[in-house]
Structure formats: C-alpha cells, structure tokens
Amino acid sequence: MGRIPTASELTKRGVVLEVLTCPMCNEYEEGYDHVLVDCSYARRVLEGVSRWCNIQLGPLHTVKDVLDSISQWGVCKKRRKIILAIFYGTLWSLWKSRNEKVFKKIRLPPDKVNDIIKSVVYLWVKNRGKIDKLNWASWSHCPLFY
Structure with missing residues (x-):
C-alpha cells in the first residue's frame, strides 16, 4: 500500500534523500x-525460508505475489496459517534487517535473518497458535511437520 518508509516512498512525500538505492544490494x-x-538479499532470505518449509513458490517480485502464493498454498487450513505467519515474519524480519543496515550500519547475513525468522515465528505460533504438539526441535527442522 506504499506506507513503508522506503527511499522511493519518502521522496514521493517530499523528503529529500541523498541516496535512493537499496541499502542491502546498492543496485x-x-x-x-x-x-x-x-532484492538479491531478500531473495536469499526467501529461498532459505522456502527450503526450511520444504515448499516451492512461484516467481515472486512483489509483496502481493508472496501473499497471494501463500494464501493458495496447500489444503490444510492450519498449515496454511502457519505458512502465512512464517512469511509475515519473514517480511517483518527483512524490514528490521534493512533498518539495522540503515540506522546501525550492520548488515546481517541472510542465514542469520533466517535463524531470527525461525525463532520469532516459533514464539508467535507457540504462544498464539494453540498448537500443543509444537516443539523447537521439530519446528527448526521443518515447521509443517509438528
């Protein structure tokens, strides 16, 4: 919806910035x-999440593509909700990683971001998802086989 304060959105709002390029890829x-x-950085994180979940996603170029692809995934409603939570957590973690780079000059490796996604979303699902059987060992291996 254009509400995330990226460089292109800020310039549309009249903010003058010295650099408009992506801080993660500089391209x-x-x-x-x-x-x-x-972004090539975001793609590496998304590929890691897809491998972890053992799912194949089609070509993704927009946030809408990600959410549309996930909303159509699988037949089990509970697993689809877990996948949706994982990808919301992925988008959130990518944004936080971008902010680490912009404001603290720290560029987290994509593998570290994947680890953060696993732990953050595990806590979300464990505490809000009411899945009694969920444990860290099975979650960290593959979140869809609990």
Missing part, C-alpha cells in the same frame, strides 16, 4: 517490493 531504487522481495 536498485529502494521501493517496498524491492527491499522485501525482489
């Missing part, structure tokens, strides 16, 4: 679709 203009999905 393309930083828009919300780029920084969360289409």
Whole structure:
C-alpha cells in the first residue's frame, strides 16, 4: 500500500534523500517490493525460508505475489496459517534487517535473518497458535511437520 518508509516512498512525500538505492544490494531504487522481495538479499532470505518449509513458490517480485502464493498454498487450513505467519515474519524480519543496515550500519547475513525468522515465528505460533504438539526441535527442522 506504499506506507513503508522506503527511499522511493519518502521522496514521493517530499523528503529529500541523498541516496535512493537499496541499502542491502546498492543496485536498485529502494521501493517496498524491492527491499522485501525482489532484492538479491531478500531473495536469499526467501529461498532459505522456502527450503526450511520444504515448499516451492512461484516467481515472486512483489509483496502481493508472496501473499497471494501463500494464501493458495496447500489444503490444510492450519498449515496454511502457519505458512502465512512464517512469511509475515519473514517480511517483518527483512524490514528490521534493512533498518539495522540503515540506522546501525550492520548488515546481517541472510542465514542469520533466517535463524531470527525461525525463532520469532516459533514464539508467535507457540504462544498464539494453540498448537500443543509444537516443539523447537521439530519446528527448526521443518515447521509443517509438528
């Protein structure tokens, strides 16, 4: 919806910035679709999450592509909710990682971001998802086989 304060969105609002390129790849203009999905850094994180979940996603270029793909995934409603939580957590973690780079000059490796996603979403699902059988060992191996 264009509400995330990326460089391109801030310039639309009249904010003058020295640099408009993505802080994660330094190649393309930083828009919300780029920084969360289409950036080479974001793609590595998304690939890691897909491997962890053992799922194949189609070509993803926008946040809408991610959410549409996930909302159509599988037939089990409970597992679809878990996947949706994982990808919300992924988008959130990518944004936080971007902010670490912009404000603290720290670029977390994609593998570290994947570890953060696993732990944060585990806590979300464990505490809000009412899944009694969920444990860290099975979650960290594959979140869909608990």
